[in-house]
Amino acid sequence: MPVATTASASTVATKPRSKRKRDTSWGFLPWVAPAAVTILFVFGYSLYQLFTQSLQYQGTWAGLDNFKIVLSDPLFRTAIAHNALLLLVVPILLALAMSLAILLFETRRGLRGYRATLFFPYILPIPVVGVVFGQLLQFHGALNKVFGAVGLGGLASDWLGDPSRALWTMAAIIVWKEVGFGIILFLARLISLPTEVFEAARLDGAGFFRTHLRITIPMLRPLIFFYIVNEAIVMVSWVFNYVYVMTNGQGGPGTSTVVSELYIYRAAFQDQHPELAAAASVLLFAATLILVVGFFRLQRGEGTFGE
Amino acid sequence: MKRRTRITTLFCAVALAIAGCSSSASQSRGSAASLATKAAGAYPTGPVHLTMWWWGDQEAHGAKAWLADTVAAYEAKHPNVKIDTVLQTTDGLLPAFQAAAAAKQGPDIQYFWGGIYSQQPAWTGQILPVSDYIPANELKHYLNASVEDTYQGKIVTAPWYVNPQFPVLVRKDVLAAHGLQTPTTWTDLLTTCDKLSAAGVTPMAGGVKDGWFGGWLYSMLGGQTITSQADITAAVTGQQKFTDPQHAAWWQRLQEMVQHHCWNSDINSLQLYEAQQRWVSGQAAMTVAAGSDASNFIKKVGEQKVALTVMPKFGNGPYAGKISTTSQTVGITAWTKYPQVDADFIQFMHTPERLQAWYDKTGSMPADDRFDISKVSDPAQQSLFKMALNGAPYPENFIPTELDSNAVFTNVQLVLKGARTAAQAAADMQSQMARLRVTDRAIVKNFEAWTR
Structure with a gap:
């Protein structure tokens, strides 16, 4: 009985876990993707601009001069x-x-x-x-x-x-x-x-x-x-x-x-x-x-x- | 861990590469700026919506009402045009425009103080020269445009009204109560300061918390020992030094004023307008006001109690004992869709009826020689206007704005507090200028091109 119980418990525990795993892999994407893209774009674009400007002077490459x-x-x-x-x-x-x-x-x-x-x-x-x-x-x-x-x-x-x-x-x-x-x-x-x-x-x-x-x-x-x-x-x-x-x-x-x-x-x-x-x-x-x-x-x- | 380090390194390398490759050369390093241009085109017949960001009601009370009337009159004349006006704060005027310029959207017509404040936006291509859109025979009437607002033969912004900088307002009644008269010499001024401060009266009321009054003091005192604005620009470009006697003497005079307790003890924690109220209420014997605002102060106290004078003379320069003159201006932004309409509105601001209305509403002087000064009934005001017509150049308008805020504003605060000596202040101004030649790699060329 204890073995069976363990086995069944294990089965019960495993199945939903694997299902949940699948859910967490893909299920959240439609909900999270728009926000993630927006945040990544805003943050990424800002960082890109920041680095770009910090390495230039009036549009020309300035290396680390500004720093x-x-x-x-x-x-x-x-x-x-x-x-x-x-x-x-x-x-x-x-x-x-x-x-x-x-x-x-x-x-x-x-x-x-x-x-x-x-x-x-x-x-x-x-x-x-x-x-x-x-x-x-x-x-x-x-x-x-x-x-x-x-x-x-x-x-x-x-x-x-x-x-x-x-x-x-x-x-x-x-x-x-x-x-x-x-x-x-x-x-x-x-x-x-x-x-x-x-x-x-x-x-x-x-x-x-x-x-x-x-x-x-x-x-x-x-x-x-x-x-x-x-x-x-x-x-x-x-x-x-x-x-x-x-x-x-x-x-x-x-x-x-x-x-x-x-x-x-x-x-x-x-x-x-x-x-x-x-x-x-x-x-x-x-x-x-x-x-x-x-x-x-x-x-x-x-x-x-x-x- | 190694993998993470590799990813980070790769990310940094890519970022640097992208940043490096994305250069789009717009101006070669260290060369003088060339001005922005845009074809004028015909006056549009379809709907036109303009925005004007402006400042000025702060120093020419009544300007808001005048501008509203002017816009209404222009819109009545041109029903297809709608103009929105946005009054800016003093501290927000420059940053708001810089933000707009970075986004290339915002005002079509922008307010600029004269001199360097109108030059720098032109050098960076943020504005179009008004002389590309307003005929020369019209612009020749606009006061101070040729000295302050001209770059490489083009007038970059259009003068709006004149600011005689800066009359000293004297409470004759306060001085008389202590057996004193309006000081006319530097020694007189210091003696007056000694006597009044000993009696518990503030000799001169000022406020430098926001810094701007520091620039005024520079112009009132620093202008007395130079021979022309070329001296100032020479110190900017490195041909002279801000530690040279003609540039540094004023710090010594400022220090003398501190030693003689000329200023209110809380000058560092007040803004100028707060301090000026002490003069209005009779707690201070003297203060300094923008020339465009002097008449309002005189009205508040009563003409018979007030004398209007200039900062007593200590220097031997040609401008000592003179009022400086500058015009506040408006410019056409580089991103406007309708430069010809902007220009037409600016010209409308200079029509005879609008010039007279400006004086009637604000009591200050329009920047146009077609305004008839002889019709000004108030003798004090008329004399101020005449002084402005023959005024000295306004020194603050011939130094980089960054030098103004980082060296003049800050050192004035420190000298007034006794935290820095005159010599230290001059040395700091010189080192700030040296630094500025490094950080602004085109400044020398631009100043040379401006003054050429």
């Missing part, structure tokens, strides 16, 4: 350095998002209200954020007036007008806006974790920090990797909007807030150097690709989200 010019351009190096400095914000974002998510998870009372409040900045359009903070952070703006009113006038500064502070001010605004995404992400995962594990830990005498350090963080690890990579990509290639809105597309004062995307935008649309914009884009694309590939490799090592 040499871009890489030797002090402005590009400044822009990359700023992107790299913004990457330092990622650990801060992670720590803030994790801490707030855990606090909310532990508090429970008023969870919805807090969650909505903390997520609110994330749904605000960046131009709105830029304009509001642009006003708030003027030298004679509201923030400095508040400092003055509470006797902290010494802290007042030209937040966006001082070249030594502008990038960090912008980083703080990005943290304020982006942290909500992390909180919601971590909170959603925390809520879905089995409560028995936490209860068992508490019964074993684990305190707040020990519980979260030894249980929560390891269980959130795949998500943490995802969040780090996602935010790293944001810092490398998604901060253009903030810089553009808050500095009127200048990246100022001086070059203190120029980032790689702004460099590309200005090269392409202001300075009429599409070939340099393309070369810089290829470099940025490569940097982002490394981050994404790195993420997938890490993810493979750590297991997927559900595991």
Whole structure:
């Protein structure tokens, strides 16, 4: 009986599997093909254009000249350095998002209200954020007036007008806006974790920090990797909007807030150097690709989200 | 793993090969640009739909209403023609046009600031020379076209209105309250700055957050030590240097203004129009306005309280103490289907009735010598218009736009903040220009051809 059972189970298991295999080989094609062709065409054509332009100058073959010019351009190096400095914000974002998510998870009372409040900045359009903070952070703006009113006038500064502070001010605004995404992400995962594990830990005498350090963080690890990579990509290639809105597309004062995307935008649309914009884009694309590939490799090592 | 590496290598090789083979030489490297051409053809009788992207209401209030009236009048005269107008933002004007030019679709008629802003689109074949479609005996009346907008004997864009750059607006009442008068010399200006700032009043209100005011300062100060626009273009092509005294002196004067607290302390975090409101409200004694907008500011404060002057003289050049003059222009895009209709509409903008209507609506000066200045009743405005007619070249219009934004805008911000000295700013401008000669491989030839 057991043999027969095994055999029949095997038969039952094998037949549908082979059928399913056939289905997955061809059945999805009519549904996926149009989307795949569209995506591949758009993506492929863009890549083709990008590479083509980056290797030419006004229609003639230029070899790697454009890459040499871009890489030797002090402005590009400044822009990359700023992107790299913004990457330092990622650990801060992670720590803030994790801490707030855990606090909310532990508090429970008023969870919805807090969650909505903390997520609110994330749904605000960046131009709105830029304009509001642009006003708030003027030298004679509201923030400095508040400092003055509470006797902290010494802290007042030209937040966006001082070249030594502008990038960090912008980083703080990005943290304020982006942290909500992390909180919601971590909170959603925390809520879905089995409560028995936490209860068992508490019964074993684990305190707040020990519980979260030894249980929560390891269980959130795949998500943490995802969040780090996602935010790293944001810092490398998604901060253009903030810089553009808050500095009127200048990246100022001086070059203190120029980032790689702004460099590309200005090269392409202001300075009429599409070939340099393309070369810089290829470099940025490569940097982002490394981050994404790195993420997938890490993810493979750590297991997927559900595991 | 090996297979994947091989596939990746193959992909890269194919991409490089395709990219390399797909070249379609359009302009040999480093040669001067030749202008785009297109046959004019007869005026069409079938339906014509034109689009005009423009800017200008920002500095000539009332321009929007004037343009709407002009379009309506033209459409009434030519029922087969429909013209849509799209007002652009200051920061969006150039990028939007570049995007349109890349796609070869968008406006038929495009607004351009004068000088380099009209030259560069012509050099890259994005616009058709207006002189191919508008007769010479008409174009000869358009002010500033020959100095700023002519390339290899052709006029590339058509002047629309004149911008006397830049009058200094003075609140006589604010100065009088502190026992001061309108400064007429550089020393006067610095003394006025010292006294006003000590009294807690902002001597001059400005804003450089968006950069543009940096270019204005360059023109007001930098124009005082050059002998002609050829000096500027010589520094662009490498025959002179931006560190030479005639090009670098203005940075020193700007630094002096900072040392004497002439500007508002938050100049780096404000846009110019925000700062100008401080002058309107009496918090600042002086500000700078576009010449086309000066009358509006004077009206807001009251004529009797305002004096209109120029930046006090410090230089010995022929343009020191003079207002610069430039014309804002419109051009015909290379992809338009109806260049002859575009040109006809531009000429319609210059009919006597439209010229007078422009002045009536905006208070600024149309760029046409057929406009009768003697009929301008306001003496301050009339004097400004006369200054513009005999004005100096506008320096900002003779440097590459990239140099303007990457060297002038940025260094002005840094000098005003005290983060860079005058000498450092001049050196940076020179090194930015050297870099630009590498990145824009045709710039020297184009500038030489422009100024030849």
